[in-house]
Amino acid sequence: MHTGELTDTFIQSFGAVLVCKTLPKKELFRIDQLCRTRKLKGESGEEKVAPVVFFVAVNHGVTGHIFADFGDAHVVKDPDGEPLKTLVVDSWTESGKITVAAKKHGFEQGQKIRFEDIEGGVCKSGQVNLSVLNGATGIKVRAFIKRLYEKYLFTKADGTKEERERQIFESFQLDLSEAKTADGKVITPEELGPWKTGGIITEVVDPIIKEFRSLEDSLVKPAQGWEQDLWGPPHPDQGAWEKGAGKHVHLQFVTVLEFEAKYGFFPRLHNVEDSDNFVKLFETINEENKKSEKGVTVESVDKRRLRSYSWYFATELTGYCAFLGGIVAQEVVKKFGKYTPIFQWMHSDHIQLVGNAVPADAVPQGSRYDHQISIFGKSFQQLISNQRIFLVGCGALGCEYLKGLAMMGVCTGPKGKLWCTDMDRIEVSNLSRQFLFRAGHVTKPKSITAAAAAKQMNPALNVEALEMKVWAETENFFDDHFWDNLDLCWNALDNVIARKYTDSKCLFHGKPLLESGTQGTKCNSEVIIPFKTKYGCFVRVYYYPKNRILFF
Structure with a gap:
């Protein structure tokens, strides 16, 4: 356990840094910048930027915040960790319709795939054997624009048969516009010969580069992607997120950092004056952001949510901390390129757990359960006990x-x-x-x-x-x-x-x-x-x- 000063050298000695207590914003910005700019010497002796993965994961009352910064260019090698999909070719027509030996191929439009063990048939003059597709790169799936149907005989309960029609989901075509053979030669679709037998299809997952912003920049502009631009940073409650809960909770975190910078302390437990000042500061920041067209804004200010956030800011809940800790522990693993990391915020709150006022029996008792009592009251603690x-x-x-x-x-x-x-x-x-x-x-x-x-x-x-x-x-x-x-x-x-x-x-x-x-x-x-x-x-x-x- 380190109890000394968080020096630059100490912070940059790690592979990941997790902050689980809300610090003054200047200190958070300093730690994040140190993580982003860390350099290490490579095998050639040349220094290269090797970011320390930086996280903030904090619980305040019934609200939680997670921030992740993997650096300017984080490479995701395996987005979801799922086994690569592998299918067997069942048939391949001259028109280019490929049917697999499965009920569904499950590929999306533009999905890259790789072939192995294809045997081409006898080629006409000028044609290339279809086996050149084995190991070729740049092959993509092209879905049929028109739905495919086929007729089949359905056996009824009485044993009689009738002809029915079903949609085909196991067929697709190829997009070879970017395809090249294993030795780098361009493949011309029109020159390919017929299929004879065989063929194993494996999906190809290309690395994805994620460009993360610093904490300082991301506080101002957290949204990345059209969904976040529209609804703000992710919130686990889909309905609340679409109504702007992600934006509201994000602006609460921005406001609490400004609150500490202005007053020299964070909102105190159950303090009415602090909650009033917090609401005013939130409204001021919201209006300033609207005028400058910078930063997150909300159309409707939820004062109940703001006051609850201020009243219970000094508290933490066991279950909430376990939830946030479980998520961030998994995020640390993503440093090595497996799985897609949080990009870059995840806010959550459960305002429905608290009322419009602090419970009358929510005075701390000097017990190990004071954080719960401060939120839900002594009678609640007695109930669960x-x-x-x-x-x-x-x-x-x-x-x-x-x-x-x-x-x-x-x-x-x-x-x-x-x-x-x-x-x-x-x-x-x-x-x-x-x-x-x-x-x-x-x-x-x-x-x-x-x-x-x-x-x-x-x-x-x-x-x-x-x-x-x-x-x-x-x-x-x-x-x-x-x-x-x-x-x-x-x-x-x-x-x-x-x-x-x-x-x-x-x-x-x-x-x-x-x-x-x-x-x-x-x-x-x-x-x-x-x-x-x-x-x-x-x-x-x-x-x-x-x-x-x-x-x-």
Whole structure:
């Protein structure tokens, strides 16, 4: 742990720098510039710019900000980390229609592809064997403008057949306008001979260069791309983002930095004068930006959002910090070119969690839960301390949830209790992501070990660890009395059968269920509330439509 001054040399000695406390803007600008301008000597002895990746990730009350700066020219070698799509050629007509042996080829217009193992047929005079496409570069997919259909025989329930028509999704053409053979010769489509057999198609992913702005410049102009120009920096709530929430929260961060520069301190907890001054400063900056046509502006000033931001600026929430920390930890990995980084801001807020005024019982108590009490009040803290929760699974997600519950003070009251169960034993491979476990815990029960670690974090946690499956054969323990006395069931599972079972029990007993799952860098989460939301959590767990995925 470094406790001294953040000197230029010290900052530039790292590969990544993460700021998780809002500092005065001059200090933030200084650190960012040092990261952007870091130089290293190459093998030839010549100095080259080698930026230190710079992040700001901060939580203030019910609001969070993430900023990323990967330098002037960050190369993304693999945008999404997905395996390259590989297909087999089924047929290739003289007109150039290629059909693959799959229901869909899944390629987009202009997608680059590479061929292997094509065998060309007998060529006419002047033609070139089609096998020259093997290993060729610059080949692109050209979709059919007109939809393709084919007729087929459909077998009815009574065994009779009828002719029907279906759209073809497995065919496409080639755009060879930029194609060159493996030895660099230009390919002329008209000269290619016929196809005989074979052909493996693999998609080609070209590197992408992302040009990041400095923090100082990006505060003024954060938007990059038409969507951000229209709606502002990204906000996880799509509806709120389209209404300008991203712009509003961004301008709040700009304003709080100006607030500190003007008054010498950040907004104080529950301070009415500070909140009034914060609102005025926000309005002033917004009007100045409109006149100068520089910087972010909002059409409507949400004073409730501004006052809440100021009142609770000095606080942090356990769950919010875990959310931001998980995202930024994954962003650090992107320094090496795998996955597309945040470009460059991600703001979020959950203003619906707080009211129009500070709760009457939100005075700090001098306890470890003061940040939560300062936002939600003492009565809320007492409520969550007496919850009775069933956590099913103590793996990667389960460890995170146990830590969060312990740190928040859930199940620490006289009536509160947490049951956690997991049949598995700790393996060496678990240690990279199941952070409550250490090397000395290998072969020990997950549930007992995780519960002990959470208890060490907060000795007041009332937790009982079990090594039992949750299914029909254990209903002698997990009986109706057990389920009826729960306030919440929380899934942290890795299989569908157990998900179906807990979901059915929550449905039968009318209990809320928190559901989530991960697969690589993808995740899903769902809150299932009796009589308000649909049940059936397991349906979404192992199927991830690409337009519904949150990538980290």
